[in-house]
Amino acid sequence: MRGTLGGPRVLLRRLREVMAEPIHAQERLDKIVVLIAANMVAEVCSVYVLRVDAVLELYATEGLKADAVHRTVMRVNEGLVGYVAREARPLALSDAQGHPEFAYRPETGEEIYNSFLGVPILRAGDTLGVLVVQNRAHRTYTDEEIEALQTTSMVLAEMIASGELTALAPPGAEPAVRRPLHLNGVALADGLGLGHVVLHEPRVTVTNVIADDVPHETARLDAAIHKLRHSIDMLLEEDGLGSPGEHREILEAYRMFAHDRGWLQKMREAVLSGLTAEGAVERVQSDTRARMMRASDPYLRERLHDLDDLANRLLRALMGRDKVMERAELPENAIIVARNMSPAALLDYDRTRVRGLVLEEGGTTSHVTIVARALGLAAVGQVDNATSLADSGDPVIVDGQAGEVHLRPPGDVEAAYAEKVRFRARRQAQYAALRTRPSVTKDGTHIKLLLNAGLLVDLPHMDETGAAGIGLFRTELQFMIASAFPRISEQLNLYRAVLDAAGERPVTFRTLDIGGDKVLPYMRAVEEENPALGWRAIRLGLDRPGLLRSQVRALLRAGAGRELRLMFPMVATTAEFDAGRAILERELTHLRKHGHALPERVFVGAMLEVPSLLFQLDEILTRVDFLSVGSNDLMQFLFAADRSNVRVSDRFDPLLPTALRAFRMVAEAGERHNKPITLCGELASRPLEAIALAALGYRLLSVSPASLGPIKSTLLELDVAAARRVLMPLLDDNSGKVNIRAALRSFAQAEGLPL
Ligand code: PEP
Numbered sequence: 001m002r003g004t005l006g007g008p009r010v011l012l013r014r015l016r017e018v019m020a021e022p023i024h025a026q027e028r029l030d031k032i033v034v035l036i037a038a039n040m041v042a043e044v045c046s047v048y049v050l051r052v053d054a055v056l057e058l059y060a061t062e063g064l065k066a067d068a069v070h071r072t073v074m075r076v077n078e079g080l081v082g083y084v085a086r087e088a089r090p091l092a093l094s095d096a097q098g099h100p101e102f103a104y105r106p107e108t109g110e111e112i113y114n115s116f117l118g119v120p121i122l123r124a125g126d127t128l129g130v131l132v133v134q135n136r137a138h139r140t141y142t143d144e145e146i147e148a149l150q151t152t153s154m155v156l157a158e159m160i161a162s163g164e165l166t167a168l169a170p171p172g173a174e175p176a177v178r179r180p181l182h183l184n185g186v187a188l189a190d191g192l193g194l195g196h197v198v199l200h201e202p203r204v205t206v207t208n209v210i211a212d213d214v215p216h217e218t219a220r221l222d223a224a225i226h227k228l229r230h231s232i233d234m235l236l237e238e239d240g241l242g243s244p245g246e247h248r249e250i251l252e253a254y255r256m257f258a259h260d261r262g263w264l265q266k267m268r269e270a271v272l273s274g275l276t277a278e279g280a281v282e283r284v285q286s287d288t289r290a291r292m293m294r295a296s297d298p299y300l301r302e303r304l305h306d307l308d309d310l311a312n313r314l315l316r317a318l319m320g321r322d323k324v325m326e327r328a329e330l331p332e333n334a335i336i337v338a339r340n341m342s343p344a345a346l347l348d349y350d351r352t353r354v355r356g357l358v359l360e361e362g363g364t365t366s367h368v369t370i371v372a373r374a375l376g377l378a379a380v381g382q383v384d385n386a387t388s389l390a391d392s393g394d395p396v397i398v399d400g401q402a403g404e405v406h407l408r409p410p411g412d413v414e415a416a417y418a419e420k421v422r423f424r425a426r427r428q429a430q431y432a433a434l435r436t437r438p439s440v441t442k443d444g445t446h447i448k449l450l451l452n453a454g455l456l457v458d459l460p461h462m463d464e465t466g467a468a469g470i471g472l473f474r475t476e477l478q479f480m481i482a483s484a485f486p487r488i489s490e491q492l493n494l495y496r497a498v499l500d501a502a503g504e505r506p507v508t509f510r511t512l513d514i515g516g517d518k519v520l521p522y523m524r525a526v527e528e529e530n531p532a533l534g535w536r537a538i539r540l541g542l543d544r545p546g547l548l549r550s551q552v553r554a555l556l557r558a559g560a561g562r563e564l565r566l567m568f569p570m571v572a573t574t575a576e577f578d579a580g581r582a583i584l585e586r587e588l589t590h591l592r593k594h595g596h597a598l599p600e601r602v603f604v605g606a607m608l609e610v611p612s613l614l615f616q617l618d619e620i621l622t623r624v625d626f627l628s629v630g631s632n633d634l635m636q637f638l639f640a641a642d643r644s645n646v647r648v649s650d651r652f653d654p655l656l657p658t659a660l661r662a663f664r665m666v667a668e669a670g671e672r673h674n675k676p677i678t679l680c681g682e683l684a685s686r687p688l689e690a691i692a693l694a695a696l697g698y699r700l701l702s703v704s705p706a707s708l709g710p711i712k713s714t715l716l717e718l719d720v721a722a723a724r725r726v727l728m729p730l731l732d733d734n735s736g737k738v739n740i741r742a743a744l745r746s747f748a749q750a751e752g753l754p755l
């Protein structure tokens with residue numbers, strides 16, 4: 001350790017003594033900079049602390065002018081210190097003034113120092129400040145010296161993170177340990193959640209970084225690494241019994257990292273420099289994070305998670321599982337922050353206390369998203385580094401409408417959101433008041449409002465919203481959130497529970513709609529070029545009749561003694577419907593033969609989601625008891641626009657005459673054949689679209705639970721005949737210039753309809 005007096009070990013020991021002294025924070029900092037300067041044989045040692053207002057403030061110095069302390073401030077885009085903070089990487093220069101980022105600060109007397117070594121003060125990869133040493137001579141700092149200063153900076157990180165320096169600052173200029181962050185993501189589930197962070201997999205926090213006994217710490221580190229490798233080998237062995245898949249790949253990656261010489265070497269060196277084994281793990285991980293968090297390469301970010309996870313395992317091995325793993329009591333308003341999670345894990349939380357969900361991954365069609373929506377949680381996904389930036393207990397706001405997260409929000413933001421929440425609550429109360437009002441328009445048209453559902457947690461929504469029944473029960477959700485195929489008895493239990501909850505109200509079960517965007521983790525995925533157009537829904541059901549048959553059997557048994565409604569998804573030809581129906585008949589015969597009680601009546605329908613069915617309406621309507629229009633898929637196929645690809649999914653307005661003419665065809669055919677037509681896609685959940693559908697003759701709309709109140713409040717004020725007078729001429733306008741959305745909006749405004 002050339003150039004340093006006694007090396008970092010001696011320094012760390014001295015620093016520990018200073019940390020233990022019962023003195024004022026400023027005095028402690030002043031002593032620390034003196035010690036570091038002496039140890040590093042530097043004329044200057046300064047500590048800059050990053051403030052909540054994104055400004056770096058000089059907190060202590062040895063060597064620069066003393067009255068610059070707490071007076072010199074700079075932005076993170078200013079000067080060499082700002083550069084180090086921004087890059088979160090050490091910077092060593094023998095000719096500092098020749099560096100393009102050098103900024104001259106006369107009040108510090110800095111101009112006479114030629115060499116500069118700055119290291120970021122990092123905590124969990126987050127920059128808390130910058131530690132600098134300077135020399136008058138043109139000195140070339142060695143790698144060992146840079147390392148030593150980085151190790152030393154951990155003590156400062158601990159001091160800043162502990163909040164000890166906060167008392168030295170006026171309000172609004174405190175150290176940025178917990179600065180407000182505004183994070184952007186993707187809106188997954190509508191709603192606003194205000195509460196406190198609960199990290200799904202809590203990070204281990206290291207508090208004791210300076211070693212008493214270096215050989216002892218080395219032995220601890222080695223033992224922990226040995227244990228870690230062993231536990232990964234065990235996991236791989238256990239996993240070997242199951243199927244190869246993503247899980248195994250992750251474990252293989254863990255094993256590779258756990259044997260990575262570079263990683264281990266860095267941790268060993270950190271211990272040799274005087275850190276505890278925990279301190280060494282944290283120090284190396286903090287560095288790695290700081291570097292990788294700035295990477296835009298998704299592959300690298302993914303690896304960061306693996307490394308984080310490994311580091312956490314190592315820390316647990318070092319600190320004893322029980323100290324770390326016990327999950328604190330869930331706060332009153334919990335916002336769960338996770339990299340990703342399974343639906344089952346989300347359902348494990350006490351749902352009366354959870355208000356929101358923030359995920360680093362997660363897409364609009366992920367299963368956890370589906371569950372979050374069913375639970376009425378505000379959810380935002382694709383929030384980069386959320387688990388690194390948030391700490392358990394931090395105040396946080398999840399805006400599930402805008403897809404934004406406010407971490408540790410400033411008072412004004414919090415107040416604004418609290419007002420929004422109150423506003424929403426008032427609106428909810430207004431909708432709740434409509435619960436028992438019959439859904440009849442101003443001009444006396446009855447429009448039944450039903451719910452889209454799929455999980456047990458959806459059932460209470462029926463009573464809460466006053467829905468007339470369930471228009472679409474997506475049976476695949478039970479399969480999607482399970483870890484293996486649900487047994488027939490489990491299916492039967494769910495269907496019974498649904499029918500029991502509905503009582504007299506009708507429930508339409510849709511048979512399994514798997515494939516496309518609906519993936520089962522435990523079912524071997526078939527590689528398909530175009531999964532949306534692939535082997536899915538009824539196609540899969542007919543090719544794997546065992547699956548469909550057992551589901552139909554469970555449905556028939558659940559419906560014993562009552563009316564049962566079921567429909568097949570993605571029917572493209574009448575032959576497919578006939579084949580589905582044949583399976584149903586076979587099951588009925590089978591159950592009858594074995595003396596099982598049967599449903600009083602079975603209504604069988606088809607979903608209209610594939611445009612081909614638009615041109616066989618008469619044929620299909622003579623076969624079915626009812627049709628249900630799945631506008632999500634119908635629009636996807638009509639406009640050839642992938643519904644899960646945000647680039648194209650909103651490219652085509654479903655209020656274009658093209659789409660509305662298709663909906664009109666279906667409504668008119670339904671009237672001709674005197675067969676009920678339901679619309680169960682998301683379309684019906686939007687007020688303007690619902691007005692259009694009512695005008696086209698739709699009398700059964702199945703909507704998401706959160707939309708039922710708003711749609712009802714619109715329909716109650718609607719004059720259907722008047723809407724029809726506006727809409728119909730536009731539908732047949734061939735000028736190519738009509739804007740139905742605009743026309744309906746003006747109509748709604750003129751009529752005073754709540755939208
Ligand atoms: C639809 O496609 O409109 C529909 C209701 O089914 P899902 O959204 O489940 O595909």
Ligand code: MG
Pocket residue numbers: 569609630632633
């Ligand atoms: Mg569909």
